[in-house]
Amino acid sequence: MAVVEIELRVAALEDEVARLKEQLEKVAPSQEDWLDEIYGAFDNDPIYEEAMRLGREYRESLRPKANKKPARKTATKAASKTAKGRKG
Numbered sequence: 186m187a188v189v190e191i192e193l194r195v196a197a198l199e200d201e202v203a204r205l206k207e208q209l210e211k212v213a214p215s216q217e218d219w220l221d222e223i224y225g226a227f228d229n230d231p232i233y234e235e236a237m238r239l240g241r242e243y244r245e246s247l248r249p250k251a252n253k254k255p256a257r258k259t260a261t262k263a264a265s266k267t268a269k270g271r272k273g
Contacts, residue, residue: 227233
């Protein structure tokens with residue numbers, strides 16, 4: 186490839202890069218957080234609510250079932266037994 190051809194191609198690439206930089210400068214980045222832009226998008230949407238309910242049910246179904254613990258003694262019962270033990 187001749188030097189002249191290479192110089193022409195480099196010049197074309199430089200022009201293209203300059204044009205792309207100008208386009209990027211025109212597009213101003215959003216100053217707001219992306220979450221602020223979508224917050225409330227599904228407000229009062231019954232389909233979204235149903236999807237959340239189904240997801241919650243599924244996650245809860247994956248949790249191990251808790252064993253039933255015996256009922257704890259109430260504070261008054263425990264206090265009365267302690268008081269009886271001190272008297273004797």
